[in-house]
Structure formats: C-alpha cells, structure tokens
Amino acid sequence: QKVSVEVLDHLEHLALVDFRDSEGVERLQKAIQFADQLHVVNTDGVEPMDSVLEDRWCLYLREDNVTEGNCTKELLENAREKVEEYFVAPPGNIPLPKLEERDSFLQGS
Amino acid sequence: GCPKRGLRSQVSAALKEGRVTPTELCQRCLALIRSTKFLNAYITVAEETALKQAEEAEERYKRGQPLGILDGIPIAVKDNFNTAGIETTCASNMLKGYISPYNATVVQKLLDQGAVLLGKTNLDEFAMGSGSTDGVFGPVRNPWSYSRQYKEKSVPKSHSEDKEFNWVITGGSSGGSAAAVSSFTCFAALGSDTGGSTRNPAAHCGVVGLKPTYGLISRHGLIPLVNSMDVPGILTRSVDDAAVLLGSLAGHDPKDSTTVQDNFKPFELPNLTDVSKLSIGIPKEYNAPGLSSEILALWSKAADLFKNAGAKVVEVSLPHTRYSIVCYHVLCTAEVASNMARFDGLEYGHRSDAKESTESMYATTRREGFNDVVRGRILSGNYFLLKQNYEKYFVKAQKVRRLIANDFVKVFRSGVDILLTPTTLSDAAPYMEFIQEDNRTRSAQDDILTQADTCAGLPAVNVPTALSERGLPVGLQFIGRSFQEKQLLTVAKWFEKQVQFPVIQLEEVKRHDNDVFHHQKSASFS
Numbered sequence: 001q002k003v004s005v006e007v008l009d010h011l012e013h014l015a016l017v018d019f020r021d022s023e024g025v026e027r028l029q030k031a032i033q034f035a036d037q038l039h040v041v042n043t044d045g046v047e048p049m050d051s052v053l054e055d056r057w058c059l060y061l062r063e064d065n066v067t068e069g070n071c072t073k074e075l076l077e078n079a080r081e082k083v084e085e086y087f088v089a090p091p092g093n094i095p096l097p098k099l100e101e102r103d104s105f106l107q108g109s
Numbered sequence: 110g111c112p113k114r115g116l117r118s119q120v121s122a123a124l125k126e127g128r129v130t131p132t133e134l135c136q137r138c139l140a141l142i143r144s145t146k147f148l149n150a151y152i153t154v155a156e157e158t159a160l161k162q163a164e165e166a167e168e169r170y171k172r173g174q175p176l177g178i179l180d181g182i183p184i185a186v187k188d189n190f191n192t193a194g195i196e197t198t199c200a201s202n203m204l205k206g207y208i209s210p211y212n213a214t215v216v217q218k219l220l221d222q223g224a225v226l227l228g229k230t231n232l233d234e235f236a237m238g239s240g241s242t243d244g245v246f247g248p249v250r251n252p253w254s255y256s257r258q259y260k261e262k263s264v265p266k267s268h269s270e271d272k273e274f275n276w277v278i279t280g281g282s283s284g285g286s287a288a289a290v291s292s293f294t295c296f297a298a299l300g301s302d303t304g305g306s307t308r309n310p311a312a313h314c315g316v317v318g319l320k321p322t323y324g325l326i327s328r329h330g331l332i333p334l335v336n337s338m339d340v341p342g343i344l345t346r347s348v349d350d351a352a353v354l355l356g357s358l359a360g361h362d363p364k365d366s367t368t369v370q371d372n373f374k375p376f377e378l379p380n381l382t383d384v385s386k387l388s389i390g391i392p393k394e395y396n397a398p399g400l401s402s403e404i405l406a407l408w409s410k411a412a413d414l415f416k417n418a419g420a421k422v423v424e425v426s427l428p429h430t431r432y433s434i435v436c437y438h439v440l441c442t443a444e445v446a447s448n449m450a451r452f453d454g455l456e457y458g459h460r461s462d463a464k465e466s467t468e469s470m471y472a473t474t475r476r477e478g479f480n481d482v483v484r485g486r487i488l489s490g491n492y493f494l495l496k497q498n499y500e501k502y503f504v505k506a507q508k509v510r511r512l513i514a515n516d517f518v519k520v521f522r523s524g525v526d527i528l529l530t531p532t533t534l535s536d537a538a539p540y541m542e543f544i545q546e547d548n549r550t551r552s553a554q555d556d557i558l559t560q561a562d563t564c565a566g567l568p569a570v571n572v573p574t575a576l577s578e579r580g581l582p583v584g585l586q587f588i589g590r591s592f593q594e595k596q597l598l599t600v601a602k603w604f605e606k607q608v609q610f611p612v613i614q615l616e617e618v619k620r621h622d623n624d625v626f627h628h629q630k631s632a633s634f635s
Contacts, residue, residue, distance in 0.1 A: 003492070007492075007495075010495075011488055011492055011495075012472075012488075014491050015446065015487050015488050015490075015491040016471045016472045016475055017476060017484045018484075019488065020476075020484070024484070027481075027489075027547075028485070028492060031438070031442070031492070032489075034438060035439050035489075035493065035506075038432065038439065038505050038506060038509055039505070041429070041505075041508075041509050041512065043508035047508070047511060048504050048507030048508050048510075049508070049510045049514060050337070051337055052323050052337070052564075052565060052566030052591075053323065053324045053369065056324070056369055060366070062363065071210070074210035074211075075456070077208070077210065078207055078456065078458070079455065079456050079457060087455050087456055089455055089467045089470070090463070090464045090465060090469070090470050091466055091467065092468075094466035094467070095466075095468065096468045096472060
C-alpha cells in the first residue's frame with residue numbers, strides 16, 4: 001500500500017523536514033517495504049529490548065548537587081540570534097500551512 | 110629486518126629516549142597531512158593548538174615527567190566528537206561553523222594524557238553511510254588507491270590522470286579517521302561505530318578498527334546517532350596500540366549514564382603462543398549474499414590457521430542475523446528522528462532566514478542543513494514512531510533485537526570464546542561505482558556483517574588480513590563476549606602476528622617527502 005497524502009503531510013509537520021520531491025516519497029516507501037520484513041519473525045512471548053545493558057546496570061539518580069553551570073556565555077556563543085541572555089525565535093503558535101498552501105509559504109533554498 | 114607493527118616500544122620509547130621530540134613528530138604529521146590533502150581525510154587541521162600541545166609534551170619529556178604512553182602522540186578525532194574551541198561539523202551544513210564549547214569525554218581523556226590533537230576527520234554526514242562519500246566536504250579517498258600495491262594491479266590506462274577515476278572509497282562512516290591512520294598522518298584516531306562505521310573503513314584501509322562493548326566507553330560529547338548502539342571506535346595500526354587507546358578511554362563517566370559502573374583496569378596484551386584452549390566459532394549466516402569468493406576463501410584460510418594451531422574451530426548458527434539489518438534500520442531511523450530534533454537553528458548550528466514563524470524557521474533550517482540521507486532517515490523514523498505504527502515497527506524491532514542478542518548469548522554459552530567472521534563483503538569499491546547505488550541500499554548491503562553484534566552490544570575488532578587480487582586490504586572480524594576485550598584483543602593480536610599484513614607502499618608520499626614517510630612507516634606508537 002502507498003502512504004497516503006495525509007500521512008505524508010502529517011510526517012512533514014512532525015519531523016519538520018520535507019520530502020522535497022517524489023524521490024523523497026519513494027525513499028520512504030522503500031524504507032517501509034524494507035521494514036516490513038520484520039513481520040515474518042516470530043516474536044511471541046518476546047519482550048522488547050530497550051538496552052543491551054538491562055541486566056548489568058540500573059539507571060541511577062545522582063545526588064541533587066550542583067556540580068557545574070554558570071556557562072551562559074558559552075551557551076549563547078553559538079546562537080545566531082540572541083538578545084541579552086535570551087535566544088530569539090520568530091513568533092510561535094503559527095502552524096505550518098497545509099499541503100495545498102505549502103508552495104508559497106516555505107521559501108526554502 | 111622489517112619493523113613489525115605489533116612491537117611495543119616504538120615511538121613512545123623514541124620519545125622517552127629523546128630520539129625524536131614531540132614537536133618534530135607533530136610537525137612531520139602536519140607536513141604529511143598537507144602533502145596528502147588530496148585524500149580529503151581531514152575537515153579541520155588544528156595546527157596551532159597541536160603544536161602548542163606538542164611543545165607542552167616536550168617540556169614534560171625534558172623534565173623526565175611524561176604523562177604516560179600517549180604523551181606527545183599525534184592523534185585525530187572524527188568530526189562528530191565535540192572538541193572545545195575547534196569546529197565540529199559532522200560533515201553537515203547544519204553544523205558548519207559550530208565551535209564546540211566543550212570536549213567530549215574521550216577527547217578530554219586523550220588530552221589529559223598528553224595526546225596531540227592534530228585535527229578532525231571527515232565522515233559521512235552525521236555518520237550516516239558506509240562510504241564516507243556523503244558529507245558536505247566531499248568524499249574521502251582511500252590511501253591504498255595511491256599505493257604501489259594497488260597501482261601494480263590496475264589495468265594501465267592511456268592517460269596519466271586516470272588514477273583520479275580509479276580511486277577507491279575508504280568505507281564509512283569513519284573513513285577520514287581510517288585514512289588518516291592508514292596514511293601515517295597520525296598514530297591513532299577516534300571513530301564511532303553504530304552499525305560498523307569503525308570496522309568497515311578499518312577493513313578497507315588496512316588498519317585495526319575496534320568497537321568496544323557498549324557501555325565501556327563514554328559517549329558524552331559524541332553527537333548521537335543511535336543512543337542504544339553508538340560506541341566510540343578506535344583505529345590504529347596495530348592491535349597493541351588499540352589496547353593502549355582502550356586503556357586510556359574506558360571506564361565509567363558520570364556524564365554518561367549508559368556507562369557501566371564496574372572498575373575498568375587497563376591491560377597489556379600477552380603474547381599468546383598456545384591457542385589449543387581456544388574455541389573459535391564460525392557463524393554460517395555470515396556467508397552472506399554478495400560475499401566475494403576471495404573473502405570467503407580468506408575467511409576459510411583463517412579458520413584453518415586456528416585449527417592447525419590447535420584451536421577448536423566450530424561452525425555455529427546465529428539464526429536471526431539476516432533480520433539484524435532490518436531491525437537496525439527501524440531502530441536507527443527511530444532514534445535518529447529523535448536525536449536530530451535538537452537541530453532547530455535556535456541555540457547552535459545553521460539557522461535559516463525565515464522569520465514568519467518558529468515552525469517555518471525550524472523547517473527551512475532543517476531543509477537547508479540536512480542532506481537527503483539524513484532527512485530520509487528522519488522521515489522514516491517518524492513514520493515508524495507514529496501511534497498507528499509504533500507497535501508494528503518500533504516495538505517489533507526491539508523484540509527482534511532481543512532475539513538477535515540471544516543468538517549470541519546462546520553461542521557464547523555453548524563454549525565458544527570468539528567468533529571469526531568477514532568484516533566486509535568485498536574489497537573497497539571504486540568511487541564511481543559506489544555512488545551508483547543510493548546510500549540506504551549501500552548501507553543495507555555493506556552493514557550486514559557488522560550490524561548484528563552492534564544490536565547485541567558486543568565488542569568486535571577488524572584485523573587487516575591480506576591484500577585482495579586488486580591489491581587492496583581485506584580484513585577479518587573477531588567478535589567477543591561482553592566486556593571481554595582483553596581476550597578479544599589477545600586473540601586478534603595472535604592472528605595479526607600470523608598474517609603479517611603488508612605495509613602500504615605510498616608512492617605519493619614517498620615522492621613528496623622521503624624522510625617523513627620513512628619514519629612514519631616503521632612506527633606504531635606503543
């Protein structure tokens with residue numbers, strides 16, 4: 001089955017990257033087809049594995065002591081747009097347009 | 110006679126005895142980097158800081174107080190490790206110009222021991238790929254393309270510049286690091302390994318490539334691809350050197366909660382003479398589709414080598430091997446989708462000029478910053494993580510992962526100590542041929558031999574074994590039990606001694622600087 005246009009659009013919104021062209025969509029189709037090979041494997045009664053270290057190691061919480069910080073200058077250095085100690089972003093809560101309106105909105109390179 | 114690579118007390122001893130100074134060593138390496146620029150192994154060469162580090166090392170040697178065996182030793186680091194004050198790009202537009210504010214733990218450890226950081230090496234963009242051909246700074250060329258061994262076997266062409274067309278890839282994604290070590294511009298390099306990215310280029314470039322057990326070496330500062338599989342990799346010219354690097358890097362890091370808390374004790378490798386107590390497993394599924402008959406024969410010869418030396422050599426089965434690539438594909442893209450979410454242009458990295466909204470800025474930034482391969486994986490990953498697909502794909506892959514890991518557990522429990530497998534399906538392909546297929550297909554084909562043990566988190570090492578008919582390196586892989594690097598490397602060292610892999614005869618380098626080449630050729634540092 002082909003991936004529906006709605007799902008493609010949904011993915012672009014979630015991932016905030018675009019397929020760019022039919023080749024990108026084709027790439028996804030192939031990736032799904034490839035992944036479908038998993039379904040022949042019998043995994044009845046098998047628990048999913050999060051980490052190979054599950055037996056060996058307990059994720060621990062360290063003591064809540066401040067050990068480092070005060071690095072505002074370093075953290076801001078690599079940001080392109082900032083004001084005082086703030087990272088500056090364009091206005092939020094403006095959703096990306098739907099697929100139909102897309103072409104005029106994203107003036108990407 | 111010909112200096113053997115596995116001998117300790119080469120460059121380190123030379124430094125200690127004052128036969129060569131750290132600054133001389135550093136300058137020679139920098140000169141060699143310049144004259145091998147066409148390899149495109151380095152993205153950034155940190156000449157000033159390297160010389161300064163070398164001078165400091167020299168002072169310590171003069172006082173008779175070197176920090177250890179790595180003091181003054183030139184090394185290179187793959188450009189996906191953060192290095193304070195030095196650009197870290199991951200070979201991507203997304204991080205061009207990004208100057209790390211901190212050192213990755215492994216980098217810090219090396220610097221603390223006096224290693225001289227020559228520069229950052231080239232890779233596939235964000236370590237996604239098996240050719241080191243898909244980065245924004247262009248592909249890395251395998252130094253063996255310019256070796257006498259390869260040229261002798263090449264069909265002579267009419268024009269003199271045809272060598273440009275015949276050059277072969279390094280493999281990937283740590284191709285720059287492998288090329289740097291292979292061409293003598295450094296004594297060791299850091300790579301990263303998620304699906305074979307250290308071992309694959311090690312095999313193609315004729316160097317030792319070690320992927321330690323997951324959880325042994327800190328990933329703090331390694332820009333992540335797959336958090337549950339990534340491991341810093343070690344590339345050197347000898348197994349002994351790999352053990353030295355491992356000793357200086359392994360151990361719990363409070364900044365990386367996935368490192369085990371056990372105390373790690375650095376070790377020296379014994380010179381194994383009796384292999385009769387060893388049991389070597391040959392997994393039959395690693396006779397994979399596409400495996401060249403040449404490598405199959407070499408693998409078989411290696412098995413016989415162990416057998417004739419008295420070891421027990423048995424065929425074993427890892428039945429879920431062929432699903433490891435699919436499993437990896439789903440888990441990798443899913444984790445990548447999550448890990449790449451941090452690149453939004455706000456705090457660091459590339460930022461687009463879009464000002465209409467935060468979302469449009471994010472979207473165009475990522476569109477401009479990532480190449481097709483990266484974007485493709487992000488989109489696939491997001492697909493597998495959709496609510497309607499989560500169980501079917503992501504959780505399913507996690508279950509298959511357990512089956513793969515269990516395969517190894519069963520085999521090691523049956524009395525096998527070490528597994529012996531090929532590392533790659535064939536020797537290095539010419540670049541023009543390699544780029545005919547797209548990245549994902551290539552990775553799927555090439556990773557098959559180095560993938561499964563990453564799913565299981567096991568240590569594995571590529572040992573250069575012989576030259577192919579085309580005069581290019583072929584390596585074989587040893588896979589060991591979790592945290593049993595000492596046993597793994599001991600066996601690898603024995604094998605290295607048996608096969609006596611030839612030294613690369615670099616014509617290009619010889620022509621440019623006879624003296625430099627001569628010194629580098631004979632030295633492993635440990």
